[in-house]
Amino acid sequence: MTLGFAAVEAMAGWWSGSLALLGDAGHMLTDSLALALATAASILARRPSSPRHTYGLRRVETLAGMLNGLFMLFVVALIAWHAIERLITPQPVEAGTVIGVAALGLAINVIVAWMLSRGEGDLNTRAALLHVFGDLLGSVAALASGIVILYTGWYPADPLLSMLICGLILASTLKLLRVATHTLLEGVPDNLSLGAIGHAMAEVEGVHSIHDLHVWSLDSNHVALSAHVVLHSSQAWPTSLVALQRLLAEQFDIHHATLQPEPLPGQIVTFSSRPPGPKSAASPPPGSR
Structure with a gap:
């Protein structure tokens, strides 16, 4: 036309x-x-x-x-x-x-x-x-x-x-x-505030602080986020992760978030890639030849 x-x-x-x-x-x-x-x-x-x-x-x-x-x-x-x-x-x-x-x-x-x-x-x-x-x-x-x-x-x-x-x-x-x-240039979308997002995430139960927070637009309709999450206790991570994802989706309309958990300085890291397997019956006891 x-x-x-x-x-x-x-x-x-x-x-x-x-x-x-x-x-x-x-x-x-x-x-x-x-x-x-x-x-x-x-x-x-x-x-x-x-x-x-x-x-x-x-x-x-x-x-x-x-x-x-x-x-x-x-x-x-x-x-x-x-x-x-x-x-x-x-x-x-x-x-x-x-x-x-x-x-x-x-x-x-x-x-x-x-x-x-x-x-x-x-x-x-x-x-x-x-x-x-x-x-x-x-x-x-x-x-x-x-x-x-x-x-x-x-x-x-x-x-x-x-x-x-x-x-x-x-x-x-x-x-x-x-x-x-x-x-x-992967700038923070105009309708979002990096400070507001960081403070809201830090208030989630089990979270001590947030750092290395990045927010950018994939296109006009999709926003991505990545952040390091410092935890009070590493055992709280599964619960905190669900709460953080819900917060980002409901309050900021961010559905693509990559979050990396970190322990407080001095804590013992208890994360593992897989649970320990059972001991084999044929394994010799410790100290034996």
């Missing part, structure tokens, strides 16, 4: 002389590529883990989101550059054509945005939705510029509204890129 209408909008923009339509057509063309990239990333992210990728390919969605965000920066810069040219040298615009095509584009973008909004809220889908939302705003700008030109004849309305939409898209794109970069 997006790719087909991009061709229609490009021809209409060239015929009418509307930068808003031409810019929106270019934006919709890049969005078609972005949606294709997001679809491929979503398929790859569902592949199971392997000996080479033990977490699977979940980060592909984040990479796709980042690439789409960088693509958006290029589109915004291109539209802004052409808008400045039009402000310096205003050109006539066929307002009636702009209004008709922009209204059709707005309807198509609303349908596509509705379809995407029903999907998963991961970074990949958010990036794709950002592209479509940018198209939607572009259609609104083109429609508004056509109406202004039709009733006032003020041609600078076309590039000015294009620059306004560029500013709105730029703010959302930078936010998306920040989240994608933070995920790829």
Whole structure:
């Protein structure tokens, strides 16, 4: 839908002389590529883990989101550059054509945005939705510029509204890129506090303290945690482990946790890999030959 209408909008923009339509057509063309990239990333992210990728390919969605965000920066810069040219040298615009095509584009973008909004809220889908939302705003700008030109004849309305939409898209794109970069750098998710998690874990019965605590995002929907747990008594570990896992799942929505138990300094470690086997009847008593 997006790719087909991009061709229609490009021809209409060239015929009418509307930068808003031409810019929106270019934006919709890049969005078609972005949606294709997001679809491929979503398929790859569902592949199971392997000996080479033990977490699977979940980060592909984040990479796709980042690439789409960088693509958006290029589109915004291109539209802004052409808008400045039009402000310096205003050109006539066929307002009636702009209004008709922009209204059709707005309807198509609303349908596509509705379809995407029903999907998963991961970074990949958010990036794709950002592209479509940018198209939607572009259609609104083109429609508004056509109406202004039709009733006032003020041609600078076309590039000015294009620059306004560029500013709105730029703010959302930078936010998306920040989240994608933070995920790829394995930062603590914005909705979680490392200190709050550590203090909550340390309050579990049988736990003395927590150290080497790490929390990071595997993707937009999965958080992983690893920590060293110092115990008051090593015999309490089975009970403490269950309590810690329940705490992390229920309070922080962390379901992938790797916890390493440690005794207090000076304690005798009583963990063993397997229980001792029975003595053999044929074994000689200690001290005998």
